[in-house]
Amino acid sequence: MKKLINSPENLVVEALHGMEAAHGDLVKAHFEPNYLVRADGPVKNKVALLSGGGSGHEPMHGGFVGKGMLDAACPGAVFTSPTPDQMYEAGKAANGGKGVLLIVKNYTGDVMNFELASDLLKADGIDVESVIIDDDVAVKDSTWTAGRRGVGTTVIAEKICGGAAEDGLSLKDVANLCRKVNAQGRSMGLALTSCTVPHVGKPTFELPEGEIEMGVGIHGEPGRTRMKLKSADELTAMLMEPIISDIPYKSGDEVLLFVNGLGGTPLLELYVIYRKAAEIAQAHGLKVVRNLVGSYITSLEMAGTSITMLKLDHDMKKYWDAPVKTPALRWGL
Amino acid sequence: MTELDSKSVIAWLRLLGEVYGQKKDYLTDLDAAIGDADHGANMARGFAAVATKLDALEGKDIGTIFKTAAMTLLSTVGGASGPLYGSFFLQAATVANGKNALTAADVGAALDAGIKAVVSRGKAQVGDKTMLDALLPALAAYQEAVVNGLVPALQKAVEAAKAGSASTQPLIAKKGRASYLGERSAGHLDPGAESSAFLLDALLTTASK
Numbered sequence: 001m002k003k004l005i006n007s008p009e010n011l012v013v014e015a016l017h018g019m020e021a022a023h024g025d026l027v028k029a030h031f032e033p034n035y036l037v038r039a040d041g042p043v044k045n046k047v048a049l050l051s052g053g054g055s056g057h058e059p060m061h062g063g064f065v066g067k068g069m070l071d072a073a074c075p076g077a078v079f080t081s082p083t084p085d086q087m088y089e090a091g092k093a094a095n096g097g098k099g100v101l102l103i104v105k106n107y108t109g110d111v112m113n114f115e116l117a118s119d120l121l122k123a124d125g126i127d128v129e130s131v132i133i134d135d136d137v138a139v140k141d142s143t144w145t146a147g148r149r150g151v152g153t154t155v156i157a158e159k160i161c162g163g164a165a166e167d168g169l170s171l172k173d174v175a176n177l178c179r180k181v182n183a184q185g186r187s188m189g190l191a192l193t194s195c196t197v198p199h200v201g202k203p204t205f206e207l208p209e210g211e212i213e214m215g216v217g218i219h220g221e222p223g224r225t226r227m228k229l230k231s232a233d234e235l236t237a238m239l240m241e242p243i244i245s246d247i248p249y250k251s252g253d254e255v256l257l258f259v260n261g262l263g264g265t266p267l268l269e270l271y272v273i274y275r276k277a278a279e280i281a282q283a284h285g286l287k288v289v290r291n292l293v294g295s296y297i298t299s300l301e302m303a304g305t306s307i308t309m310l311k312l313d314h315d316m317k318k319y320w321d322a323p324v325k326t327p328a329l330r331w332g333l
Numbered sequence: 334m335t336e337l338d339s340k341s342v343i344a345w346l347r348l349l350g351e352v353y354g355q356k357k358d359y360l361t362d363l364d365a366a367i368g369d370a371d372h373g374a375n376m377a378r379g380f381a382a383v384a385t386k387l388d389a390l391e392g393k394d395i396g397t398i399f400k401t402a403a404m405t406l407l408s409t410v411g412g413a414s415g416p417l418y419g420s421f422f423l424q425a426a427t428v429a430n431g432k433n434a435l436t437a438a439d440v441g442a443a444l445d446a447g448i449k450a451v452v453s454r455g456k457a458q459v460g461d462k463t464m465l466d467a468l469l470p471a472l473a474a475y476q477e478a479v480v481n482g483l484v485p486a487l488q489k490a491v492e493a494a495k496a497g498s499a500s501t502q503p504l505i506a507k508k509g510r511a512s513y514l515g516e517r518s519a520g521h522l523d524p525g526a527e528s529s530a531f532l533l534d535a536l537l538t539t540a541s542k
Contacts, residue, residue, distance in 0.1 A: 033408070054411075076411045076412075077371070077374075077375070077378075077411055078371075079369050079370070079371055080369075080371045080375060080411040080412045081411050081412050081413070081415070082411060083407060083408045083409065083410070083411050083415055084407055084408070084416070085407065085408040086408075107510065108413040108455075108508065108509045108510065109411065109412035109413035109414070109415070109416070112413055112415075112416035112417070112454060112455075113411070113415065113416055115416075116407065116416055139513050140515070145507065145512035145513060145515070146508055146509055146510065146512045146513070149513065197369075197370050197371065199371075199374050200361060200365065200370045200371075200374070204365060204369070204370050205365075217510075217513060219369040219510070220369065220370075221368075221369065221510055221513045221514070222513065222514055222517060
């Protein structure tokens with residue numbers, strides 16, 4: 001294992017110190033329990049957005065704390081859900097009196113820990129709503145699995161709901177908007193390489209030269225199938241087809257197209273993917289009216305990409321365009 | 334030993350710190366095959382944290398000891414194991430509240446409360462390839478043998494837990510991250526079932542002393 005770390009045990013805490021050192025105008029770090037909050041928070045009379053998850057997906061979620069997006073983020077150990085005490089303390093610190101929305105990616109551990117945190121916050125008299133993001137079409141959605149994983153739509157939901165919260169919407173309305181974004185967003189990813197969890201020290205899975213994992217999860221969970229590497233255009237089509245057919249999206253729909261890097265894939269290649277993904281969307285009659293290209297929800301140093309598509313409505317477009325100022329996303333200010 | 338006193342409970346939790354420390358790589362390897370390669374590290378971190386609290390718990394009632402273990406696990410383990418093992422000890426604590434020793438029947442009631450908490454938190458059942466494939470048969474075996482006393486009942490429970498954990502090998506996972514694999518999850522032991530069997534095995538070791 002070759003990594004720029006001092007020790008696996010101190011990795012997350014040292015990174016939080018670094019985030020604060022780099023972005024102290026935007027975020028404040030708290031330790032034991034670990035969380036990040038807006039430097040100018042809590043914001044009075046605004047619904048507070050709290051998310052969190054295992055570390056290793058940066059910039060998600062800590063990089064999205066700031067005006068127009070999250071009020072607090074709780075990082076767990078690498079690929080491990082944060083704990084209820086973190087979420088509870090972060091929720092209390094972020095609450096501006098209008099309640100707290102918990103945005104939870106659908107993983108068994110995350111869901112259970114956020115459930116406990118929700119109970120703790122409610123016991124303090126704080127209004128809490130939880131929305132579970134489950135947008136990964138690679139997973140069969142049935143009672144026989146833990147359900148679809150939460151992936152790329154999470155980033156978009158945090159941005160859109162952050163805009164809505166700044167606009168003064170109630171907790172219930174922000175939560176319902178978040179549920180709608182989740183219902184209209186779909187994602188799928190592929191990996192060219194595995195990733196190495198620092199405290200494990202060896203790759204999470206073996207992927208022979210010339211093979212890819214189609215439908216990979218953001219923790220290196222296996223996907224639908226393992227197959228030979230193909231051209232970027234062919235692989236983009238293999239990601240787009242299951243996404244488009246899942247909702248299904250209809251001709252004339254306005255969409256946001258998000259091409260994401262998993263950590264080890266250069267932007268150069270992501271634009272090659274975007275070019276083809278947009279072409280495929282257009283061929284289906286979809287209007288790509290918003291987009292995002294870059295590495296925003298990663299899986300350590302994994303090479304690969306994920307595509308997310310969201311069917312937009314008027315409010316979603318408005319809140320996507322609303323000003324945002326966070327370490328990782330900034331516009332309109 | 335016919336009863337489990339508070340000293341033994343502390344010894345059990347201390348032993349778990351050692352056991353999960355030793356089994357860290359084993360459990361992580363199992364988890365790497367069908368999950369996300371963190372179970373060993375999470376359990377080792379959580380029970381090491383519990384171990385640091387034990388000296389201060391000398392002389393406390395067993396409910397307090399279990400509750401402290403529960404809160405420590407909830408705040409240090411993360412993943413799904415934190416809420417599951419945390420809920421196990423939290424509910425076991427309700428049965429053990431104010432008690433300085435647990436009879437064989439009390440241990441059965443504590444196991445029952447703890448394991449039911451795992452059922453309700455995890456919403457899984459036998460055959461889903463989870464902790465419960467070890468814990469539910471162990472509970473049934475314990476209750477069946479409880480008239481014979483603490484150690485004989487725990488022996489039956491541990492046998493059932495080990496057999497239950499072994500039975501997860503061919504199963505297709507229906508809960509947790511392993512469920513994403515579908516049929517590819519078959520052919521691997523469930524790490525949670527293994528760590529649950531270790532939990533009971535350590536209790537037997539402690540009670541047998």
